Amino acid sequence: MKIIKKFSKLLKNEPLIIKRKLIHKLPKKIKGIILKFPKSAQIKDEILLTLDGHERKIFIFPSPSCPWGYMFQRPQQLARALAKEGHLVFYLVDTSFPYEPDWNVRSIFKIEPNLYLYNDNVDGKYLMDALLNHQLYVWQYWPHQLKTITNWESIHEGIYKIYDCIDFIETFDAYDTILNDFEISIQNSDCLLATAKTIENSLKCFEKEILYIPNAVAIEDFQEYKSLDWPNLEDIKNQKKKIIGYYGAIAEWFDFETIEYLATVNSEWIIVLVGEVYPAVEDRVKKMECLDNVKLLERISYDRIPYLLSSFDVAILPFILNNITLNTSPVKVFEYLAGGKNVVSSPLPEVLDIEGIFIGRTKEEFEEQIRKALELKSDEHIKTLKEIAEQHTWQKRVKKILEYI
Structure with a gap:
């Protein structure tokens, strides 16, 4: 307790985010006390209450995970669809x-019916204990x-x-045993999925x-949207120019040359780019x-994307072709x-087979395809x-997996 009091005193004047980052680095036992995690028995009781007596499949997305409150991507969407x-x-x-919400989970x-974020401060051990049968x-x-899954299998x-x-494996943060872990994970799997045909072949x-x-979309999230108080976007819209828009990561695979040419x-x-700038390309940006x-x-939360998208005249996907993008199924x-x-994209393999996409193989062709896309705006075309x-929904993807299982 003396250590905790001393640590709390040291953190007193630190910004909230710094406090949280430092607390996370503490030993689990001390962190559990500071953050007031419930006792194991209480956590197990809460888990059993979610079962509600129904016979249904129980899916678990392990840690370390893609944070729920960060970029809302494939893992979160699949969890929702299940x-x-x-x-x-x-x-x-x-x-x-x-x-939030990750930090506050004890x-x-x-999150939604049947869907729970979970953190017991011991990497899911109490979850395994509660669901032993x-x-x-x-x-x-x-x-x-x-590593987490191997520990679970011992329980x-x-x-x-x-x-x-x-x-593609190079997309991940590398560590000493990543290739070995990758191969073991595949060999030991009961069901193996590939998001791209190039990955499937490999x-x-x-x-x-x-x-x-492949990736997909939750159609219902884009059927209607709320207007937002967003001064920076309103200033852009007030210029009464065509808005050519992109949202997502601005990283090493982004085609800066094409964007500069178009502009x-x-x-x-007006070319509007919304997303997180990766450190490696900050000078280029x-x-x-x-x-x-x-x-x-700046990067925005998933729930704001439909409103942002409504301001675009044409949406673009300007990527260079490399090992990462050749193996990407762009959500x-x-x-x-x-x-x-209307979508104008670089010639990514996973995009070429999608109906209705305009493809620009050079910066000049990319511009030409945008001009064509700007002309197609009838209600019938939008429909x-x-x-x-609607042919590519997360529900359709999940049903295919459930049929296999």
């Missing part, structure tokens, strides 16, 4: 992400999660392992059955920002379509785009 199918889902989070935290479906999507024998190969050497499950030769357009009609806005393409927006999106 819950909507009536299955019980526990999505593990931890205090490494110092923002035991279980209900139940069949569990563990949905792994990072090699980094192998619980009834684990069905899904390995969701979501990205996995064939493991001689396992592979389900091709330079089209003063009647500063150069691009010197152009008057390129506007960068945003389906979201663009669901929002009724067609939304119908294409």
Whole structure:
């Protein structure tokens, strides 16, 4: 207790985010006391209450995880879709992400019907103990999660392992055993998924059955949206120019050359880029920002995307071709379509097979395709785009996986 009091005193004048980051680095026992995690018995009782006497599949997304409150991507969307199918889902989070809702989770935290965020401060051990007599479906999507799952298997024998190969291996933060963990995860899986056909082909050497499950969209999230108080975006809209828009990561695979070309030769357009700038490209972004009609806005939460998308005249996906993008199934393409927006994209393999997408193979062709897209704006055409999106929903993807299981 003296150590905790001393630590609390040291943190007294620190900003909230710094406090949270420092607390996360403490030994689990001390962190558990400071953050007031419930006792194991209470956590197990709360878990059992969620079962509610119903016979349904129990899916668990392990830690370390993609934070629920960060970029809302494939893992979160699949968890939501499984819950909507009536299955019980526990999505593990931890205090490494110092923002809501992840930071505030102590035991279980209900997000939607059947869907719970979970943190017991011992990497899911109490979850395994509470569900010892139940069949569990563990949905792994990072090699980094192998250690957690291996520990769970020493406690619980009834684990069905899904390995969701979501990205090219070089996309992940590297560590000494990542390739070994990746191979073991695949070899030990009961169900192997691939998000892209190139990934599917690369996995064939493991001689396992592979389900091709590309990314998708939650159509209902884009059917209607609320107006937001967003001065920076309103200033852009008030300029009465065509808005060519992109949202997502601005990283090493972003095609800066094409964006600079588009902005330079089209003063009647405003190119709006919304997302997190990766450290490796910060200097490149500063150069691009010197152009008057390129506007960068900070990353926004998923629930704000439909309103942002409504302001675009054309949505773009300007990526260079490399090992990462050649193995990528871009979520945003389906979201663009669901929002009724024409899409101009680089020739990514996973995009070429989607109906209704304009493809620009060079910067000049990219500009030409944007001009064509700007002309197609009838109600009937927008309806067609939304119908294409409806062919690619998370619910459809999940049903295919459930049929296999």
